[in-house]
Amino acid sequence: MSTLELHVDVGVPADKAWEGLHQVENYPRFVEGVRGAHTDKGGRAQLQVEAGGRAQEVEAEVTDRGERVMEWLTRGAPELTGSFSVQPVDQGHSRIQARLRYDPDTVRNTFGGPKGFAQTTAIERLVRSDLEHFKEYVERG
Numbered sequence: 001m002s003t004l005e006l007h008v009d010v011g012v013p014a015d016k017a018w019e020g021l022h023q024v025e026n027y028p029r030f031v032e033g034v035r036g037a038h039t040d041k042g043g044r045a046q047l048q049v050e051a052g053g054r055a056q057e058v059e060a061e062v063t064d065r066g067e068r069v070m071e072w073l074t075r076g077a078p079e080l081t082g083s084f085s086v087q088p089v090d091q092g093h094s095r096i097q098a099r100l101r102y103d104p105d106t107v108r109n110t111f112g113g114p115k116g117f118a119q120t121t122a123i124e125r126l127v128r129s130d131l132e133h134f135k136e137y138v139e140r141g
Contacts, residue, residue, distance in 0.1 A: 002104055004124055007097045008131040011139050014094040018068050018086045020138040021096070030133035032126055033111075045072070051111035078110040079103065098131060 010017050020026070024045045027037040035055070036048035039062070047058045059075045068086040082100040089095055104120050107113070113122055 001101050002120055002123075004100045004102075004120075004127060005097065006124070006127055006131060007095050008135050009089060009093060009095050010135045011093055012141075013092055014068060014086045014088040016141075017094045017096055017138055020134065021070055021084050021086070024062075026137070030137040031130050032133075044075070049111075052113060054111065056110075078106045080107075096131060096134065098127060100127060 012020075024037045024039045024047075027034045027047065033049050033051045034047050035050050037045060039045050043062055045060045045062050047060065049056055049058050058078075060072045060080075061075060062070060062072045065071050065083075069083060070085075071083045072081070074080045080100065080102050082098065084099075085097045087095045087097065100123075102123070104123070105115075107123065108115060
């Protein structure tokens with residue numbers, strides 16, 4: 001398993017950033033490849049994803065852990081786990097920390113993409129881009 005950790009500082013208070021992460025239905029606005037999203041009453045997120053020319057449904061169990069930490073785990077293929085944490089920087093700014101654990105070969109087999117180190121680099125670029133898009137989304141309000 002590979003682990004990726006990235007962060008982005010956003011120009012909104014921690015509570016507003018935290019709220020933005022919980023609005024799963026808005027993920028298509030800032031997560032590349034997500035075409036639709038919603039949560040069910042059991043706390044599971046259903047994401048309609050298109051990647052590598054393939055469309056599929058990804059289900060993730062989302063759980064809040066402690067002070068502003070959201071953990072998630074996919075159900076079924078591909079097996080992905082991760083978390084988002086929100087830390088206040090000052091009254092009007094916060095830091096979003098993203099952590100993702102994944103097997104590059106499983107991701108490639110499920111969604112397509114390059115092999116080996118190139119796959120890891122592609123995933124890092126994608127997550128970094130998604131964090132920047134989240135920053136733009138949440139700062140626009």
